[in-house]
Amino acid sequence: MIVPLEHILILAxxxxxxxxxxxxxxxxxxxxxxxxxxxxxxxxxLVFVGGSARWGNADxxxxxxxxxxxxxxxxSLALAMVVYLHRRKRTVDTDAFSEMKG
Amino acid sequence: xxEQTIFYLLAATAVIAxxxxxxxxxxxxxxxxxxxSLFSMAVIFYLLMAPLVAAFEVILYAGAIxxxxxxxxxxxxxxxxxxGLSPGWREWxxxxxxxxxxxxSLIVAVxxxxxxxxxYPSALPIRAVAMRLFQEHGLxxxxxxxxxxxxxxxxxxxxxxxxxxxxx
Numbered sequence: 001m002i003v004p005l006e007h008i009l010i011l012a013x014x015x016x017x018x019x020x021x022x023x024x025x026x027x028x029x030x031x032x033x034x035x036x037x038x039x040x041x042x043x044x045x046l047v048f049v050g051g052s053a054r055w056g057n058a059d060x061x062x063x064x065x066x067x068x069x070x071x072x073x074x075x076s077l078a079l080a081m082v083v084y085l086h087r088r089k090r091t092v093d094t095d096a097f098s099e100m101k102g
Numbered sequence: 103x104x105e106q107t108i109f110y111l112l113a114a115t116a117v118i119a120x121x122x123x124x125x126x127x128x129x130x131x132x133x134x135x136x137x138x139s140l141f142s143m144a145v146i147f148y149l150l151m152a153p154l155v156a157a158f159e160v161i162l163y164a165g166a167i168x169x170x171x172x173x174x175x176x177x178x179x180x181x182x183x184x185x186g187l188s189p190g191w192r193e194w195x196x197x198x199x200x201x202x203x204x205x206x207s208l209i210v211a212v213x214x215x216x217x218x219x220x221x222y223p224s225a226l227p228i229r230a231v232a233m234r235l236f237q238e239h240g241l242x243x244x245x246x247x248x249x250x251x252x253x254x255x256x257x258x259x260x261x262x263x264x265x266x267x268x269x270x
Contacts, residue, residue, distance in 0.1 A: 002105040002106055002109060002149060002150075003106055003109050003110075004218055006212045006213070006215060007109075007113075008150070009208075009212055010208070010209055010212055011113045011116070011117070011146075013204075013205065013208040013209070013212075014117055014205060015116065015117065015120055017201040017204045017205045017208070018117070018120050018121060018124065018201065019120070019124070020197075020200070020201050020204070021124070021197040021198060021200065021201030022123075022124030022197070023197075024193070024196065024197035024200060024201070025124070025189040025193045025194050025197040025198075026124070026188075026189055026193075027189075027193065028189065028193075029129075029188070031129055031171070031174070031175060031180060032124070032129065032132065034171070035123070035124075035129075035132060035133065035136060035171065036124060038136070038163075038167065039120055039123070039124070039136070039139075042139075042140065042143060042163070045155070045159075046143065046146070046147075049147050049150050049152045049155055050150060052150075052151075052152065052226070053150040053151050053152065056226065058226050058230055058231045058234040058235075059234065059238075061152045061154060061155050061226070061231055062231065062234060062235050062239055062242075064147075064152070064155045065154070065155060065158060065235075066242060066246060068155075068158055068159070068162050068163070069246045069249070069250060070246070070249065071163075071167065072162060072166065072167060072250070072253075073249050073250050073252070073253035074253075075167050075170060075171075076170065076253050076254070076257045077253050077256050077257055077260070079170055079171070079174045079257075080256065080257035080260040080261050081260055082174060082178075083174060083177070083178065083260070083261060084260045084261070086178050092178070092180060
């Protein structure tokens with residue numbers, strides 16, 4: 001363990017909340033929303049790996065790898081959906097896809 | 103001592119590159135900044151005794167996922183920030199407010215505890231990680247592979263061109 005766990009938690013929290021702020025700010029653009037979700041998931045992986053290094057347990061690294069597999073599945077589906085929606089409306093503006101509002 | 107310096111340098115690089123990535127108006131530039139951030143995160147993972155996660159970070163995240171983003175942006179021709187989907191100050195103000203409240207409370211909560219460098223636990227060899235993965239978490243490996251298969255089928259279904267005259 002080269003640095004205290006608290007510093008790793010601060011770095012991960014900074015990255016997570018930067019991603020959250022970006023997600024709130026870019027809420028009109030589907031692509032940038034997905035990019036900000038990537039940033040947040042990456043911060044979560046950093047927490048898992050930091051805990052794994054702190055307690056010398058391999059489970060944290062395994063969960064980071066599972067998060068990576070989950071992210072690749074999520075991104076492939078989400079980008080396929082972006083392509084599909086762009087084919088329908090010629091835009092990636094989220095406000096254009098609001099027909100389901102009650 | 104040199105490892106601490108490298109860690110803090112890489113942490114600063116990751117945070118600055120991420121901030122640049124989400125404030126950049128051009129999507130392609132944003133993806134490239136994010137790749138920079140992901141590379142520094144990969145080296146941080148290596149410093150934290152996780153070389154397997156570091157390698158997967160470079161191969162999967164920076165290599166596959168970001169290239170997928172770039173491919174979709176270029177295929178749909180979205181690299182025109184002047185078309186106006188970028189946020190103005192009315193979008194940035196609540197986002198900055200909420201995330202700065204969250205960051206501030208996190209830093210206060212973490213700093214109020216006494217930060218010490220923990221005792222050096224034994225390094226994790228990749229053999230131990232792999233034994234743990236396939237012996238304790240075998241069901242999870244199967245579930246992840248099923249999930250990837252479902253994502254493949256779903257992406258194929260969504261990407262299929264509808265027969266007979268365009269999209270409905």
